[in-house]
Amino acid sequence: MKSAQPDHFVHDRLPPPEAWPTLRYDLPELQIADQANLVHALFDQAERAGNIDRPLLRGPHRTYTYREARAEAARIAEVLTQDHGLVPGNRVLLRGGNTVEMALAWLGVVYAGLIAVATMPLLRAGELGSIIERAQPTLALCDGRLLAELQAAQAQHPVLAAIVPFHTAPDAADLLQRAEGKPGTTPPCPTAADDIALMAFTSGTTGAPKAAVHTHRDVLAGCEAWPRHVLKATPDDVVAGSPPLAFTFGLGGLLVFPMWAGASVYFPDQPYTPETMVVLMRDAGVTISYTAPTFYRQMAPFAKKIGLPQLRISVSAGEGLPDATRQLWKDATGIEMTDGIGATEMFHIFISSAGDAVRRGAIGKVVPGYTARVVDDQGHEVPRGTVGKLAVIGPTGCKYLQDERQAKYVKSGWNYPGDAFVQDADGYFFYQARDDDxxxxxxxxxxxxxxxxxxxxxxxxxxxxxxxxxxxxxxxxxxxxxxxxxxxxxxxxxxxxxxxxxxxxxxxxxxxxxxxxxxxxxxxxxxxxxxxxxxxxxxxxxxxxxxxxxxxxxxxxx
The missing domain is CATH 3.30.300.30 (ANL, C-terminal domain)
Structure with a gap:
């Protein structure tokens, strides 16, 4: 029988206080209550704004309103806590593509006060095993089409005691089928704002992935920064894109930020190709898109051919945006792309500009709520126009799970994402390369x-x-x-x-x-x-x- 006491596994493995980044909440909107459940706060905001019966999750077979998605999240939370005995702070591994079911599973996990550990759908058993070893989840929620590799990892890591499939499972063990039998009346877990909501593994561009953790406060503060001041989505927006929900760029852009704005998200059942994404965006009336520069470049010929008349915002992040790609997309759609740089460690974008504020060749200016500067090896700001290392401070910051690389990322309270930049006299930041590139x-x-x-x-x-x-x-x-x-x-x-x-x-x-x-x-x-x-x-x-x-x-x- 599990203890009803919260699980402090992640809290006990956070960096020591002196290794933490300095967190600043300088703007009024960044003042988050000390007790806050991220998912409850997002649904509560939708209700207060009159959006509770508007569509949230759109798919090829069903659309969920905010009200329906909230009830579904509560029922999934009841499956996790009542049927499996999970307690706040337990980790739940999620494995799935960008589908309505994956989004609901994530919302249910965090609603229950559990820690979401979302994983990329293409990971193999060995990579999944490494994550299981680090995160120690006892339960996984997995798209039925992706079970084989996770089951192979489970055989080598028995700490993962159970796998509950969703989306395509043929029997009554399917997560949503089991949730149907629950009343959905359990209130959200009354988490502290500084409790952990998610663990995100970095994408491995430079070697072994690192586990970055974010609190409910981190994500809510993130909603009040770039989405409020740069993106400016509305309840009438329909959002789509290719970044996986396991990637914080995708989680923010394709779930959390649309919820904060009262907008809706379209999720397909199958992975995108450049052509199918353009067709879907046209047919679904997508107004905001998210993907990486390489994908925009591949989409451009199809966008120019068939047109995207309802698209109004295109967000690029995940890697440097070549100006050639920006101009190619603008020629195809007439849209000035919104570039941004963020980091898994920072949760999302902290430098960006949109619309008329875009300056050719620049990523943009620092997002309100953050401070950024270009510094030398000793942390001293270099003259404008000089190449140096980017240092950032704000309402979010790097907290690795038990990783000696924390000391490289956070120095004197500042976050060092590992990028070389130039800042001009007007405050625009120009990306040069990764520090080590x-x-x-x-x-x-x-x-x-x-x-x-x-x-x-x-x-x-x-x-x-x-x-x-x-x-x-x-x-x-x-x-x-x-x-x-x-x-x-x-x-x-x-x-x-x-x-x-x-x-x-x-x-x-x-x-x-x-x-x-x-x-x-x-x-x-x-x-x-x-x-x-x-x-x-x-x-x-x-x-x-x-x-x-x-x-x-x-x-x-x-």
């Missing part, structure tokens, strides 16, 4: 994303990744790995043409001295380019009887 060649700083943007302007290049590789003479040289559009051949002549194109587009010393061609680039499930794998040679080479061609044309002096 800055290429220092012959004394010059070169940001890989700037070179990528130049390459993407060439008609032969579909996507590319730029890294630095060791060089005896220069310390490092710039290397580009390019995926070509159909009809183009990756040979030495094209490599030289791409080098010349870059020299003509940006400062000549930034051109790639090595150009390789590949059929695909290594990316995370959220679409982020894994440059560390490029450095390990993990790109899929173009089929060729000989090694992929490279070129090292003579240096052009700046």
């Amino acid at each position: 800055m290429i220092i060649t012959a004394g010059y700083n070169v940001g890989g994303p700037e070179v990528e943007d130049a390459l993407l302007r060439h008609p032969a290049v579909a996507e590319c990744g730029v890294i630095g590789v060791p060089d005896e003479e220069r310390g490092m040289v710039v290397k580009a790995v390019c995926v070509l559009k159909p009809g183009h051949t990756g040979d030495a002549a094209l490599a030289r043409a791409l080098q010349d194109h870059v020299k003509a587009t940006i400062a000549p010393y930034k051109y790639p001295r090595i150009v390789e061609f590949a059929t695909a680039l290594p990316r995370t499930e959220t679409g982020k380019l894994q440059r560390f794998k490029l450095r390990q040679g993990a790109a899929a080479p173009s089929p060729s009887p000989s090694p992929p061609p490279s070129s090292s044309a003579a240096e052009t002096k700046p």
